[in-house]
Amino acid sequence: xxxxxxxxxxxxxxxxxxxxxxxxxxxxxxxxxxxxxxxxxxxxxxxxxxxxxxxxxxxxxxxxxxxxxxxxxxxxxxxxxxxxxxxxxxxxxxxxxxxxxxxxxxxxxxxxxxxxxxxxxxxxxxxxxxxxxxxxxxxxxxxxxxxxxxxxxxxxxxxxxxxxxxxxxxxxxxxxxxxxxxxxxxxxxxxxxxxxxxxxxxxxxxxxxxxxxxxxxxxxxxxxxxxxxxxxxxxxxxxxxxxxxxxxxxxxxxxxxxxxxxxxxxxxxxxxxxxxxxxxxxxxxxxxxxxxxxxxxxxxxxxxxxxxxxxxxxxx
Amino acid sequence: xxxxxxxxxxxxxxxxxxxxxxxxxxxxxxxxxxxxxxxxxxxxxxxxxxxxxxxxxxxxxxxxxxxxxxxxxxxxxxxxxxxxxxxxxxxxxxxxxxxxxxxxxxxxxxxxxxxxxxxxxxxxxxxxxxxxxxxxxxxxxxxxxxxxxxxxxxxxxxxxxxxxxxxxxxxxxxxxxxxxxxxxxxxxxxxxxxxxxxxxxxxxxxxxxxxxxxxxxxxxxxxxxxxxxxxxxxxxxxxxxxxxxxxxxxxxxxxxxxxxxxxxxxxxxxxxxxxxxxxxxxxxxxxxxxxxxxxxxxxxxxxxxxxxxxxxxxxx
Numbered sequence: 001x002x003x004x005x006x007x008x009x010x011x012x013x014x015x016x017x018x019x020x021x022x023x024x025x026x027x028x029x030x031x032x033x034x035x036x037x038x039x040x041x042x043x044x045x046x047x048x049x050x051x052x053x054x055x056x057x058x059x060x061x062x063x064x065x066x067x068x069x070x071x072x073x074x075x076x077x078x079x080x081x082x083x084x085x086x087x088x089x090x091x092x093x094x095x096x097x098x099x100x101x102x103x104x105x106x107x108x109x110x111x112x113x114x115x116x117x118x119x120x121x122x123x124x125x126x127x128x129x130x131x132x133x134x135x136x137x138x139x140x141x142x143x144x145x146x147x148x149x150x151x152x153x154x155x156x157x158x159x160x161x162x163x164x165x166x167x168x169x170x171x172x173x174x175x176x177x178x179x180x181x182x183x184x185x186x187x188x189x190x191x192x193x194x195x196x197x198x199x200x201x202x203x204x205x206x207x208x209x210x211x212x213x214x215x216x217x218x219x220x221x222x223x224x225x226x227x228x229x230x231x232x233x234x235x236x237x238x239x240x241x242x243x244x245x246x247x248x249x250x251x252x253x254x255x256x257x258x259x260x261x262x263x264x265x266x267x268x269x270x271x272x273x274x275x276x277x278x279x280x281x282x283x284x285x286x287x288x289x290x291x292x293x294x295x296x297x298x299x300x301x302x303x304x305x306x307x308x309x310x311x312x313x314x315x316x
Numbered sequence: 317x318x319x320x321x322x323x324x325x326x327x328x329x330x331x332x333x334x335x336x337x338x339x340x341x342x343x344x345x346x347x348x349x350x351x352x353x354x355x356x357x358x359x360x361x362x363x364x365x366x367x368x369x370x371x372x373x374x375x376x377x378x379x380x381x382x383x384x385x386x387x388x389x390x391x392x393x394x395x396x397x398x399x400x401x402x403x404x405x406x407x408x409x410x411x412x413x414x415x416x417x418x419x420x421x422x423x424x425x426x427x428x429x430x431x432x433x434x435x436x437x438x439x440x441x442x443x444x445x446x447x448x449x450x451x452x453x454x455x456x457x458x459x460x461x462x463x464x465x466x467x468x469x470x471x472x473x474x475x476x477x478x479x480x481x482x483x484x485x486x487x488x489x490x491x492x493x494x495x496x497x498x499x500x501x502x503x504x505x506x507x508x509x510x511x512x513x514x515x516x517x518x519x520x521x522x523x524x525x526x527x528x529x530x531x532x533x534x535x536x537x538x539x540x541x542x543x544x545x546x547x548x549x550x551x552x553x554x555x556x557x558x559x560x561x562x563x564x565x566x567x568x569x570x571x572x573x574x575x576x577x578x579x580x581x582x583x584x585x586x587x588x589x590x591x592x593x594x595x596x597x598x599x600x601x602x603x604x605x606x607x608x609x610x611x612x613x614x615x616x617x618x619x620x621x622x623x624x625x626x627x628x629x630x631x632x
Contacts, residue, residue: 253480
């Protein structure tokens with residue numbers, strides 16, 4: 001049997017054929033053209049799903065379900081996309097709309113939760129019963145699985161892991177509060193903090209690496225400056241590691257997960273990132289270094305959301 | 317049918333007969349005398365349970381289970397008290413030990429989780445599907461129920477809500493980290509902070525309220541000074557409210573619970589406490605004031621742990 005995953009984004013719609021081993025067999029995509037109405041966009045999703053099935057010569061009876069990962073707030077029980085910042089969806093009954101074109105069970109979940117669920121079932125968290133996924137991207141997002149269950153919250157708004165204040169009255173966060181984990185540990189925040197240091201210190205290597213055009217700096221370049229031994233950036237990255245550690249220790253004390261998976265752009269740094277924070281995290285845990293909480297890098301990367309959407313049927 | 321709850325503490329052992337309405341019908345207690353061996357203490361627990369049944373003229377066939385709330389780390393599946401700081405229990409198989417005296421199903425859970433579960437099922441959280449309980453006592457403890465499930469963590473160490481850092485590099489916490497919620501919002505921390513202010517400012521009313529013996533100060537007296545309009549203590553309590561709000565907003569962003577219940581000594585302040593933080597909490601939530609998360613004061617108080625232990629059988 002196969003399932004179809006849909007990753008509905010502000011830029012692209014991606015649909016994937018997922019087999020029973022939680023692997024992507026084939027995928028198709030199209031531009032979202034997000035200025036369109038929800039009906040137009042959903043028609044495209046359905047068309048893409050049907051084409052994917054046809055392309056792969058699969059009989060409809062061998063497709064179990066379609067799972068949709070959507071940005072914004074989703075009600076997975078009523079199958080309603082309540083609100084999305086990136087696309088013009090407001091209280092869209094996605095199951096009803098999809099059933100105009102395809103008669104298959106429809107599952108729905110927020111995209112960040114889909115990515116977390118994918119990583120939990122098929123990626124770095126597989127085999128565990130509790131995993132926390134933290135995405136260090138433009139923002140800091142994530143998802144939580146405890147007792148094998150995806151934590152959604154009573155209004156489907158839980159899991160906003162990036163908006164945990166770790167420094168009251170600290171750096172301004174886009175959410176309105178000051179000192180959120182996101183305000184220190186997103187790729188965007190890291191770049192902003194490093195840029196400021198590079199402006200203040202003309203001999204900071206980041207100026208060279210960006211050919212004196214700091215607008216072209218990125219988390220990758222900041223880590224490059226760090227690896228080259230720049231003393232200013234060393235301070236920035238040391239602080240980054242400490243702040244990330246504070247956040248992770250908080251999550252361990254709250255959830256006691258088996259595994260924490262780091263995803264998003266910054267996680268491209270791989271084991272270097274984990275090796276830089278492991279000791280700090282172990283020493284900070286409430287019970288000392290006694291808990292076995294594995295720190296891992298995302299295995300599914302950008303596919304986590306698509307796979308997670310495709311296997312939503314397996315939720316308990 | 318009835319169940320028996322056991323609240324095993326460092327000072328007292330309390331056993332309670334709990335009816336199907338989750339009410340305490342009768343209770344008995346004895347000194348723990350914690351210097352004793354686990355066998356001696358467990359014999360006392362069993363003897364007390366049997367006496368409670370006899371005193372109430374209940375046939376053994378009308379008792380469904382015994383639930384035990386124990387300090388320290390408990391494995392509720394294997395029914396083992398792994399470690400306790402207050403009593404000499406280490407890897408004690410409580411079910412096996414209890415079965416030497418009474419042939420009833422035995423349930424086990426950490427005492428803080430029992431209190432949270434009691435409040436969730438029978439107290440201020442009843443009727444909800446997700447409730448967070450935060451105990452503002454000597455320390456800051458708590459418990460989390462999501463999707464009707466008690467969050468225990470993969471090593472039964474989850475729910476250490478007091479040990480979430482809200483101010484990195486802030487006030488020293490007993491756990492070793494700096495800036496934990498507990499270091500600001502426990503009754504102990506509040507008193508320490510207020511005492512320091514009273515020492516520095518001789519005209520601070522707290523000096524009068526304690527007859528210049530600050531060793532006799534308490535959270536209650538600190539709030540008394542606040543109510544009397546003392547300008548120094550006003551600052552202390554304003555900060556207390558802000559820090560508590562930061563913590564609660566973090567929990568809302570992470571869990572999106574229906575209800576947050578405040579327990580412990582400081583919660584004796586009742587609605588005044590909630591009224592002082594509600595606006596701050598609502599404004600800080602990730603989605604603005606749109607979530608409906610009720611803030612409530614504990615209804616079961618000190619009985620929460622006993623009732624929660626007694627109804628552990630109802631866990632899902």
